[in-house]
Amino acid sequence: AGTGKFFVGGNWKCNGTKDSIAKLVGDLNGAKLEDDVEIIVAPPFVYISQVKDTLTAPIQISAQNSWSGKGGAFTGEISAEQLKDTGCEWVILGHSERRHVIGETNEFIGKKAAYALSQNLKVIACVGEKLEEREAGKTFNVCFEQLKAFADAVPSWDNIVIAYEPVWAIGTGKVATPLQAQEVHAVIRGWMGKNVSSEAAKAVRIIYGGSVNGANCEELAKKEDIDGFLVGGASLKGPEFATICNSVT
Numbered sequence: 001a002g003t004g005k006f007f008v009g010g011n012w013k014c015n016g017t018k019d020s021i022a023k024l025v026g027d028l029n030g031a032k033l034e035d036d037v038e039i040i041v042a043p044p045f046v047y048i049s050q051v052k053d054t055l056t057a058p059i060q061i062s063a064q065n066s067w068s069g070k071g072g073a074f075t076g077e078i079s080a081e082q083l084k085d086t087g088c089e090w091v092i093l094g095h096s097e098r099r100h101v102i103g104e105t106n107e108f109i110g111k112k113a114a115y116a117l118s119q120n121l122k123v124i125a126c127v128g129e130k131l132e133e134r135e136a137g138k139t140f141n142v143c144f145e146q147l148k149a150f151a152d153a154v155p156s157w158d159n160i161v162i163a164y165e166p167v168w169a170i171g172t173g174k175v176a177t178p179l180q181a182q183e184v185h186a187v188i189r190g191w192m193g194k195n196v197s198s199e200a201a202k203a204v205r206i207i208y209g210g211s212v213n214g215a216n217c218e219e220l221a222k223k224e225d226i227d228g229f230l231v232g233g234a235s236l237k238g239p240e241f242a243t244i245c246n247s248v249t
């Protein structure tokens with residue numbers, strides 16, 4: 001891990017019921033979490049208020065998506081203003097499931113990021129290559145294109161955490177090796193230095209996502225450019241998520 005505060009996000013995706021979320025929040029409230037780690041959880045929209053009202057652990061709340069502008073006649077969307085109103089401080093944007101299952105484009109995601117930041121939401125900006133892109137040697141270029149779309153849209157990176165999430169590692173049980181992840185994280189930091197500023201490159205936290213669990217987190221957290229994790233499956237289990245949060249101590 002680098003010098004910034006270690007950051008761990010739990011992305012609950014489209015999982016949970018009122019009961020299972022009450023149990024998960026109870027487990028998190030009872031867990032011992034290190035002080036110097038910034039932790040967020042991202043429940044499905046409909047459970048954000050339940051989590052906000054019951055979570056006593058030092059954990060912030062994130063949304064998993066937000067609309068690209070001011071709310072209004074956009075059926076089925078949730079605005080950044082509404083997320084702030086319900087107590088969210090963060091939003092995950094550009095997750096690979098939104099890119100590749102729902103079909104969101106780089107430009108649309110950039111617009112969402114700019115609007116979320118304008119409403120004082122902080123952004124977890126996800127980038128990452130698909131398996132065929134990695135095999136074709138395009139990993140860096142795919143990440144650069146996705147980063148550029150964010151960079152073109154946002155006025156500052158102060159309130160952004162970058163999540164590098166190779167698509168082939170998400171939900172597959174196939175984790176990138178610490179070396180593979182570190183390589184891309186360092187390249188992303190280099191890109192930030194060249195294309196944004198050396199200050200932003202130094203300050204931005206770059207977290208890794210893709211089948212992180214209680215057993216592999218410690219080795220990954222040792223790498224100098226891995227500043228935390230975005231966790232899917234394992235974030236649904238309170239004790240294991242706590243282990244991941246405490247992996248850099």
Ligand code: PEP
Nearest residue numbers: 170171209210211232233
């Ligand atoms: C994710 O969806 O952000 C993710 C990393 O999922 P998993 O940990 O389940 O691979």
